[in-house]
Amino acid sequence: MKKDIDWQNIGFGYIKTDYRFVSNFKDGTWDNGFLTEDDTVTISECAGVLQYAQTCFEGLKAYTTIDNRVVCFRPDLNAARMATSCQRLEMPVFPEKRFVKAVIDTVKANLDYVPPFGSGASLYIRPYMFGSNPVIGVKPAAEYQFRVFTTPVGSYFKNGAKSIVLRVPDFDRAAPLGTGHVKAGLNYAMSLHAIVDAHNQGFNENLYLDPATRTNVEETGGANIIFVTKDNKIVTPKSNSILPSITRKSLLYVAQHYLNLNVEEKVIPYSEIKNFKECALCGTAAVLSPVGKIVNHGDEVIFPDSSDGMGEITQKLFDTLTGIQLGKITSPEGWIQEIS
Numbered sequence: 001m002k003k004d005i006d007w008q009n010i011g012f013g014y015i016k017t018d019y020r021f022v023s024n025f026k027d028g029t030w031d032n033g034f035l036t037e038d039d040t041v042t043i044s045e046c047a048g049v050l051q052y053a054q055t056c057f058e059g060l061k062a063y064t065t066i067d068n069r070v071v072c073f074r075p076d077l078n079a080a081r082m083a084t085s086c087q088r089l090e091m092p093v094f095p096e097k098r099f100v101k102a103v104i105d106t107v108k109a110n111l112d113y114v115p116p117f118g119s120g121a122s123l124y125i126r127p128y129m130f131g132s133n134p135v136i137g138v139k140p141a142a143e144y145q146f147r148v149f150t151t152p153v154g155s156y157f158k159n160g161a162k163s164i165v166l167r168v169p170d171f172d173r174a175a176p177l178g179t180g181h182v183k184a185g186l187n188y189a190m191s192l193h194a195i196v197d198a199h200n201q202g203f204n205e206n207l208y209l210d211p212a213t214r215t216n217v218e219e220t221g222g223a224n225i226i227f228v229t230k231d232n233k234i235v236t237p238k239s240n241s242i243l244p245s246i247t248r249k250s251l252l253y254v255a256q257h258y259l260n261l262n263v264e265e266k267v268i269p270y271s272e273i274k275n276f277k278e279c280a281l282c283g284t285a286a287v288l289s290p291v292g293k294i295v296n297h298g299d300e301v302i303f304p305d306s307s308d309g310m311g312e313i314t315q316k317l318f319d320t321l322t323g324i325q326l327g328k329i330t331s332p333e334g335w336i337q338e339i340s
């Protein structure tokens, strides 16, 4: 039976669910793993994750479709991205097929927490891994734990999709040849000061520029960015230091194959963004979130067609991708993973 939760008003906070998946890596191999009701982790005070931040994670959602199936969206791509993160952080890869199975099993064990269709809410899934044995000299841990927990989250747009304002900060989120392209916990620790500072100054998010030259647009602390040209082409930054968003990859496909729009991934100098008519952030949390204005040390760029909610093209992209996710529009092969 579904839990007695006010699905319309749950926001984005941690709500403990019944089961989580745990697997341990020791002596060079992963054990079989298991589901447990224990939501706590006990590790050495000297664990690699606590001393040298050796951890990475993923984020995806399960939700109820229009015909009452519980599904999740492209978990194989999260598995592949986590493998890349692990390789960059000298952590053992959790085999990709087992990753997808662990996600499915964890959601299945918490089905009563999957919000109903139409609520706008979903079950957020957080796979993650960390170095668990004592490490005092700077080196990779020898033992690791892989876990998957779930938590129900509310609709991102409870009060409609309001346009947000970004600012260009005096901080970087990534180094030129660093870890910006993987989902390392350390990237997010690094962004915390910048996000608190942005909020204190009345901005919604930081738009980071490329760390080598600080002239090209990259992404925000938790989402990629897309722009729409006056002739309806989707343009998005090409860079080795941004996280390859699964939502963005899917939106570019949808633009080309469902909406017949041209798309281009290219280096975007900050000086050129004034020519775009729409701007939006993209990621698992909101799918697309309209950007009305970007402020760079007093200089403002306003996007005329997305300054008051989603622009026309952003809205079409949003409707098509969420339509595919919710089973209203036929999905490309392999995008929707059935859970129950």
Ligand SMILES: Cc1ncc(COP(=O)(O)O)c(C=O)c1O
Pocket (backbone or CB within 6 Å): 059, 219, 220, 221, 222, 223, 224, 243, 244, 245, 246, 247, 248, 282, 283, 284, 285
């Ligand atoms: C830095 C960053 N960029 C982009 C994204 C969007 O990626 P995805 O669409 O896979 O959620 C996220 C969120 O996962 C992120 O943390």
